[in-house]
Amino acid sequence: MSDNWIILVPRIADHLPETKNVQTATEILKQMLPEAEDIEAYESEHIQFYDCGANFGTVSCPQCQSVIELDWWSQTMAADFDEKAGFQLDEYKLPCCSSFSSLSALDYSFHQTFGRFALSAMNPNIGELCDEEIGKIEDALGCDVTVVYQHI
Numbered sequence: 001m002s003d004n005w006i007i008l009v010p011r012i013a014d015h016l017p018e019t020k021n022v023q024t025a026t027e028i029l030k031q032m033l034p035e036a037e038d039i040e041a042y043e044s045e046h047i048q049f050y051d052c053g054a055n056f057g058t059v060s061c062p063q064c065q066s067v068i069e070l071d072w073w074s075q076t077m078a079a080d081f082d083e084k085a086g087f088q089l090d091e092y093k094l095p096c097c098s099s100f101s102s103l104s105a106l107d108y109s110f111h112q113t114f115g116r117f118a119l120s121a122m123n124p125n126i127g128e129l130c131d132e133e134i135g136k137i138e139d140a141l142g143c144d145v146t147v148v149y150q151h152i
């Protein structure tokens, strides 16, 4: 058996939506995804990584679109992560074209992101949310979000 999650995370990694906005957005997502087994909002003290699980394919440079070696990426992930303070999202010189980027600005296929807040739906039994649905959640939360499709 495998499980799928749809995870909505604010575009600004350290942003925490207000509690009443979270309650509204959670209710809207429940109505949008009636078959989901579980819908939950998470808040963490520090920035954490929201990965796409088995959907993980490649990491690419946002400047020159080169595929970045996973060795470099995992070493940089480890270097950027502080045991006490979570991810720092510092800028690093990329091995491809020497441009600078934070780990959150790299292009991931499937998409992955970093944040302190997430709204997630387990096994919603849909493909993807459409832009209009994402827009409704953004309005409720009061911030822009990116969507991670996690498969485990």
Ligand SMILES: [Zn+2]
Binding pocket: 061, 062, 063, 064, 065, 066, 094, 096, 097, 098, 099
């Ligand atoms: Zn590059």
